[in-house]
Amino acid sequence: MSGGGGCCGELYSCVFDYSTPRIALIKSRKVGLLNRVIQLVILAYVIGWVFVWEKGYQEFDTVISSVTSKVKGVAATNTSELGFRVWDVADYIIPPQEENAFFVMTNLILTPNQTQRQCPEVRVQTGRCVAYNETVKTCEVDAWCPVENDLTVPKPAFLGSAENFTVLIKNNIWYPKFNFSKRNILPNISTEYLKSCIYDRVNNPFCPIFRLGSLVEEAGESFQDMALLVCAEDHIVSKNALQ
Numbered sequence: 001m002s003g004g005g006g007c008c009g010e011l012y013s014c015v016f017d018y019s020t021p022r023i024a025l026i027k028s029r030k031v032g033l034l035n036r037v038i039q040l041v042i043l044a045y046v047i048g049w050v051f052v053w054e055k056g057y058q059e060f061d062t063v064i065s066s067v068t069s070k071v072k073g074v075a076a077t078n079t080s081e082l083g084f085r086v087w088d089v090a091d092y093i094i095p096p097q098e099e100n101a102f103f104v105m106t107n108l109i110l111t112p113n114q115t116q117r118q119c120p121e122v123r124v125q126t127g128r129c130v131a132y133n134e135t136v137k138t139c140e141v142d143a144w145c146p147v148e149n150d151l152t153v154p155k156p157a158f159l160g161s162a163e164n165f166t167v168l169i170k171n172n173i174w175y176p177k178f179n180f181s182k183r184n185i186l187p188n189i190s191t192e193y194l195k196s197c198i199y200d201r202v203n204n205p206f207c208p209i210f211r212l213g214s215l216v217e218e219a220g221e222s223f224q225d226m227a228l229l230v231c232a233e234d235h236i237v238s239k240n241a242l243q
């Protein structure tokens with residue numbers, strides 16, 4: 001037959017032949033044992049690693065979460081510089097809106113009646129000196145005068161009563177892939193309950209309103225100590241003061 005016939009022969013056998021693998025039974029303990037060990041290893045891999053350890057049967061999705069907070073509380077102070085003053089949310093929450101955070105002012109250094117002019121620096125310096133007070137002279141600077149004096153921080157903290165302020169924390173989470181959402185305000189919590197409750201580990205474990213003092217205590221800190229801290233921006237003493 002020619003080459004063309006060979007090709008036809010291959011096609012013929014391809015279509016009309018039937019082939020099956022042959023099963024060989026090997027009566028050997030060694031081979032049998034090896035076979036079982038390999039099967040066991042594969043089974044252990046699939047069950048132990050893929051299912052139990054890596055949880056390969058589970059689907060994953062990233063969470064979309066939003067946290068909003070609302071602080072409540074009013075403080076009153078009566079000082080010689082300011083007289084009687086009431087502080088509410090608009091006064092002590094700076095900035096008014098923050099992403100997943102809130103800032104409560106607990107202490108402040110008052111520098112009343114500042115204007116732009118020349119005045120004595122707050123720290124003692126030699127140089128061209130002007131009288132800072134009766135006993136001490138300091139360098140003269142161009143600044144908003146009088147210059148803020150952060151060497152003496154009000155103690156106890158000006159707004160120490162902020163420990164009794166409360167914050168309502170709302171947290172929603174959503175898994176878009178599973179259309180599953182949940183929030184920290186349980187469905188059975190009524191508006192009346194929300195108006196009066198304050199979180200307590202024992203009595204009100206589902207209340208989303210927290211006392212600032214308790215939050216700090218839970219973190220192992222003292223609110224009154226923390227409230228004292230003022231972000232002291234160090235004054236750069238004017239170097240070009242003349243002798």
Ligand SMILES: *[C@@H]1O[C@H](CO)[C@@H](O)[C@H](O)[C@H]1NC(C)=O
Nearest residue numbers: 076077078079080083084085
């Ligand atoms: C504030 O303090 C001053 C003096 O300490 C006092 O005379 C005044 O009555 C106080 N004001 C209020 C509203 O408590």
Ligand SMILES: *[C@@H]1O[C@H](CO)[C@@H](O)[C@H](O)[C@H]1NC(C)=O
Nearest residue numbers: 080081082111112113114146
């Ligand atoms: C600030 O200015 C006001 C009015 O000009 C004045 O009554 C007050 O005593 C001044 N305060 C200080 C601390 O100088």
Ligand SMILES: *[C@@H]1O[C@H](CO)[C@@H](O)[C@H](O)[C@H]1NC(C)=O
Nearest residue numbers: 122124132133134135136151
């Ligand atoms: C003057 O200021 C210095 C430094 O702040 C202070 O130690 C001193 O007691 C003050 N003197 C008077 C009379 O206020």
Ligand SMILES: *[C@@H]1O[C@H](CO)[C@@H](O)[C@H](O)[C@H]1NC(C)=O
Nearest residue numbers: 159160161162163164165213
């Ligand atoms: C906070 O409130 C409690 C009880 O209402 C009161 O005893 C405590 O003095 C308050 N704390 C401050 C710093 O005002």
Ligand SMILES: *[C@@H]1O[C@H](CO)[C@@H](O)[C@H](O)[C@H]1NC(C)=O
Nearest residue numbers: 175176177178179180181182
């Ligand atoms: C997601 O679930 C809510 C109720 O839980 C249902 O009203 C809404 O139609 C669902 N959305 C989709 C896209 O399945």
Ligand SMILES: *[C@@H]1O[C@H](CO)[C@@H](O)[C@H](O)[C@H]1NC(C)=O
Nearest residue numbers: 186187188189190193205206
């Ligand atoms: C809301 O339900 C939880 C149980 O899911 C329960 O422990 C809690 O006391 C309930 N809260 C209110 C205010 O009914």
